[in-house]
Amino acid sequence: MPKVGSSTVNCLFGIIKPSGPASMSVVNSLKPLLSSSSLFYAENLKSKKGGNSKKFSKRSLKHMIKIGTGGTLDPLADGVLVLGIGEGTKQLGKFLDCVKEYQTTCLLGCETDTYDSQGIRVREAPWSHVTRTKIEQVLDSFRGEIMQTPPIFSALKMDGRPLYEYAREGIPLPKPIPPRKVTVHSLEVVDWLEGHSHQYQWPEKTMSATAKQKLKQAVAGITGSASSTALDDDPDPKSSTDDTDGGDDDKPHPPAFILKMTVSGGTYVRSIAHDIGHAVGSAAYVVTLTRLRQGDFTLSPEKDRDKSCVPWEVFEQAIKENENDEETADKDEQGHRKWENEVLDKLVLYEPSNSS
Template sequence: MPKVSLPQLPLSGLFAVAKPSGPTSMSVVNDIKQLVGSSRLFVEAEKLEEQKGKGKIPKRGRRARETVKIGQGGTLDPLADGVLVVGIGKGTKRLNEFLDCVKEYRTTALLGCETDSYDGEGVRVRVAPWRHVTREAVEGMLDKFRGEIQQTPPIFSALKMDGRPLYEYARKGIPLPRPIEPRKVTVHSLEIVDWKGSDHGFRWPEKEFTAEEKKAMEKALESVEENPVVKDEPESQPTDVPPAAFVLSMKVSGGTYVRSIVHDLGHALGSAAHVVTLTRSRQGRFALEPTEDDDKGCVPWDVFSKAGESEGEVDAEGWTEWEREVLDRLEIVDGAKPQAAV
């Protein structure tokens, strides 16, 4: 590998990790913090000396905060994978710019079932007919969701109304004081890129709403909707064929709920739908597959997971594999960008 000329250590900066599906964004950041907090790249030499003999830094608590600042620029749900921007040191002050930037996603929608979380990790709220939905029908409906649209956040979300989370109204059967305020978002592009039909391994969640839970949800909605009804509308002819699924690719503004697009699209098609896979392929200039000259790639997650088990060997310049991988993709905030030496 070419030599790298660095500004004075320690560094502050931004990089992206390719988060896997499963762990929370916070747990990913905490695991990276274990490595970052013991690296001369990001921690002053005196502090590293103080750490010797004390083992790994704690994930939480005062000592963890004092060692190094670290944060992320936009949470991904546990189900989701893809680009997670990480800021270290003064780089944390730049993370806000990634909340409102343009993002790109690829998501798989499964027809015939609506869940409380709008994704496959939630509880089944209701089922609906799906066999009438074709690829052509989906393509014909997508224009309704392109451009500047008004999007209503899910009732089962942590957004608060009069100091109470929306999900609390829905679960306890408390009438909403007023309709959920829609948000203006921009869908720059939205395309169906794969029609899977029934040729897939996805299934609806097994856990479903009880009759009491459906009544509670109706009660919460009755003050803002006329005669809300939450009930199953299964196919008239039972079938063993899995419900159809399809894949969407989209480029959206910050604040857009991808799950809401899938949920609302299911309703528009006279069916129901929820997200079963979700990948953030781009967040601003960080991308899983860089295509522009100023794009930054992502550090593979297995680089960090392997380093967490064993520090491994160091190269000729004294860097471990994970440090080299981060250096190759790091956008330095405090100082000049690293340049390859001739």
């Protein structure tokens, strides 16, 4: 456990983000908790409203600790999220371009506007011909240095606007979405899930004619658009539904496949799943996504330099304690609460005086 003084602790540590909330929502829920701790900012103990450590006035919000992330995760995604505190935020840039490891579950036979399960259904495609072997046979074309086109439903900006605004508002893209060079260091199928062995279903909501028209307007005049296939007519539904088991109400039960990959910064896992679906003559989108590693921070430490992450449940409990009455929370002989000891055990101190 690193030794810390009574002033601001400048550090990095990893948390295990849950699926559901956006990364910044997680950060915002943590900020009052961390700011209430003398571990991170002793001066905050003097700036609390009425001396109550769990309440902050608008004026005292300026005393909140400085906190940032080393790259966000989609709301759907869970796993490693690196946080920087105080001057430790200056080290976060290196986590944007570092090697990352992911595991993702991809469902066949359907394409969504966002390439994941939080989007809406825009296209169905045949899937009964796809096997694990067929998936594995196309993976070589996705390994190594590849050119990848980000999805139009992403936060990347073009001429100052996020790409998703062009798609949702029907604003023509001023130019094609530029492909980017990324590196897929490793990529493998780690499991194959037959249709009735999983609970995943295609989204019920489909793209409306109005939304589809707006998407057409956004990509009008741009050939080879990453989103052009979303505008294709649906194939014969009989070709995309497996009825060999007498499925209930003709609901599709396509298989899913689980990929594990190690990639460079800037790689879109959603795009890899989407493009693999096309490569096997079908469609696919992400239904689960876990970041297993970001730099040295990992869910499963194996090497001496590996850093483990603080489970989100630890913070959930601490936030509840703060909302009730922080003073009744159990503390050790050093005056640290459970969550503070968890962070202390896993943080990496950053000394500004040693920075360049």
